[in-house]
Amino acid sequence: MRLRDWALDDRCYAVRLGASLMGVKLPTVTDDSALESGPALELVDDVLHGSLDILKRLVTLPDVLQEWNSGTDAMTWAANALDSFSIMRRTVMLASLPVENPAQLAMPLMGEIEDRLAENRLDGRCWVSGDHPGVADIMLFPVVALSQDLEVPLDLYPAVRNFMRHFKALPGFITMPGVPECH
Amino acid sequence: MVREIRFEGRFDPELFRDFAIARARLLAVEITDMSVSDHCFSVRLVGEEALLGMFEMACLLGPAGCIVTGTESLG
Amino acid sequence: MTGWFPVALTMDVPAGTAAPARLSGKEIALWRGVDGEIHAWEDRCPHRGMRLSFGFVRNGNLACLYHGWQFGADSTCRHIPAHPELRVPGTIRATAYQVQERCGMIWVSLDETPSLSHLPEGEASGVRSLLVQVPLQTARTSLNMEASNWKQQDNCLFAVHEPAVGLTMLHVASWTVAGQREAARQAVQLRDRLEAIKETVLA
Numbered sequence A: 001m002r003l004r005d006w007a008l009d010d011r012c013y014a015v016r017l018g019a020s021l022m023g024v025k026l027p028t029v030t031d032d033s034a035l036e037s038g039p040a041l042e043l044v045d046d047v048l049h050g051s052l053d054i055l056k057r058l059v060t061l062p063d064v065l066q067e068w069n070s071g072t073d074a075m076t077w078a079a080n081a082l083d084s085f086s087i088m089r090r091t092v093m094l095a096s097l098p099v100e101n102p103a104q105l106a107m108p109l110m111g112e113i114e115d116r117l118a119e120n121r122l123d124g125r126c127w128v129s130g131d132h133p134g135v136a137d138i139m140l141f142p143v144v145a146l147s148q149d150l151e152v153p154l155d156l157y158p159a160v161r162n163f164m165r166h167f168k169a170l171p172g173f174i175t176m177p178g179v180p181e182c183h
Numbered sequence B: 001m002v003r004e005i006r007f008e009g010r011f012d013p014e015l016f017r018d019f020a021i022a023r024a025r026l027l028a029v030e031i032t033d034m035s036v037s038d039h040c041f042s043v044r045l046v047g048e049e050a051l052l053g054m055f056e057m058a059c060l061l062g063p064a065g066c067i068v069t070g071t072e073s074l075g
Numbered sequence C: 001m002t003g004w005f006p007v008a009l010t011m012d013v014p015a016g017t018a019a020p021a022r023l024s025g026k027e028i029a030l031w032r033g034v035d036g037e038i039h040a041w042e043d044r045c046p047h048r049g050m051r052l053s054f055g056f057v058r059n060g061n062l063a064c065l066y067h068g069w070q071f072g073a074d075s076t077c078r079h080i081p082a083h084p085e086l087r088v089p090g091t092i093r094a095t096a097y098q099v100q101e102r103c104g105m106i107w108v109s110l111d112e113t114p115s116l117s118h119l120p121e122g123e124a125s126g127v128r129s130l131l132v133q134v135p136l137q138t139a140r141t142s143l144n145m146e147a148s149n150w151k152q153q154d155n156c157l158f159a160v161h162e163p164a165v166g167l168t169m170l171h172v173a174s175w176t177v178a179g180q181r182e183a184a185r186q187a188v189q190l191r192d193r194l195e196a197i198k199e200t201v202l203a
Helices: A010-022 A033-037 A051-059 A072-094 A103-122 A135-150 A158-168 B013-027 B049-061 C136-142 C180-202
Strands: A002-005 A028-030 A040-042 A047-049 B002-010 B030-036 B040-046 B067-074 C005-009 C017-023 C026-032 C038-042 C056-058 C061-063 C077-079 C096-102 C105-109 C125-132 C150-153 C156-161 C168-174
Touching: A002 A010, A002 A033, A010 A051, A010 A072, A010 A135, A033 A040, A040 A051, A047 A051, A051 A072, A051 A135, A072 A103, A072 A135, A103 A135, A103 A158, A103 C125, A103 C180, A135 A158, A158 C017, A158 C125, B002 B049, B013 B030, B013 B040, B013 B049, B040 B049, B049 B067, C005 C017, C005 C026, C005 C125, C005 C156, C005 C168, C017 C056, C038 C105, C125 C180, C136 C156, C136 C168, C136 C180, C156 C180, C168 C180
Parallel strands: A002 A028
Antiparallel strands: A002 A040, A040 A047, B002 B040, B002 B067, B030 B040, C005 C105, C017 C026, C026 C038, C038 C096, C056 C061, C096 C105, C125 C168, C150 C156, C156 C168
16 A cells, blocks of 8 residues: 655645554655645555545554544535645645735635534534544645645634644644644 | 954945844844944944844844845954 | 724633734734733744744743744743853843733733723623624624624623724624524624625625
8 A cells, every 4th residue: 555645735645644643554655646636545456546535445444443434424525625725725836926815715615614613613522523533624634724825814713723723632643844843 | 242243245224224223122232333334234242142143143134125245253 | 003802712722822813914922821821912023023823832931933932921032942041131022912801702902001991791701703704894883883892792792803904803702601502603694694795795
């Protein structure tokens, strides 16, 4: 099992992050096709494409806590959020001239995420997946953490900040360039 | 401790002077002598060694629009 | 800009953390020591201007993310990691603003000695702070907040501030646990209504 990976790609980060949180050793190989098409997981007899499908496969591995598999509705929503965000981020970061007011692109999505997280928080939950973080939370984290690349001001999204704080404290949390270490 | 610093470069003298005065105040070092022209900045300071070092670094990076091309630091 | 402004909920700056806030474009770092005391400072490290709100709380101080300069509760610099033996001069300090916590919310004043008489009273808990993408005046009018930036309604407190021109943060607190969901629902409804009106006007 090997991940075709691009270090700076948000979708690839979601997979690397998920593997680390789940305690799965996932060798990676740098492949610039991953920048274009996202991560790909090479298996013995198959290749899986996309963060959602790869993470769903990782959850089935032995020794992975089944709680990571909770919240299947939220998974689809989070996967769409990650895909939309990824397009916006690549547009902004690969543009030959600076994009004016990039935050405007991401704010509708940030508002939607904030609403969901704030709603769950009223029930005493900080995860979109339920009482335990799940695949949906793993896919959501790169979106909110890398929203900084689109200059999204986080003073406007307190539930997002709360989510990030709890997420960064999870055992096995790893960063990527643009996501600071916790202290 | 006393330190003399001399920079060459392209400066806005007024900007650089104001910057140096503000930095010296922040770092609690005393400027005993200073002259700034559009190509030369020189200053004599008294203060704690670490703070003198910080002052020098800050002036090396300097305010926007001032570029240091050569430096000389004496004692 | 005189008086007190609600900038965040108490629950959104837990002990040992820092958070950003803006007041009409002015950037503020909110942070809470492990002793529970809240602070509101200008969001700029005096060293190189890095946002202090990106920093972390260490030894009861707020440490800047950039070079780790640590600032104590009195806003003076206590420790510079690159020069650990240095007794840092008192001139190196963050700029502190007046801050109060009332009714589950954090209130900041840019005045030096603001009067406390215009703050709400009571033991309320924060419910939510949400962004409403309309100018502050629009939100205040809609909430019938003529002369103030807060209003008590039934068992809820609604308070507003302007992080930047054209934006409003609506802060909601409730005196009862039972009232929290309803208060949140009302806030979301108000936001949706005001933003829909704005869309219609622009279209």
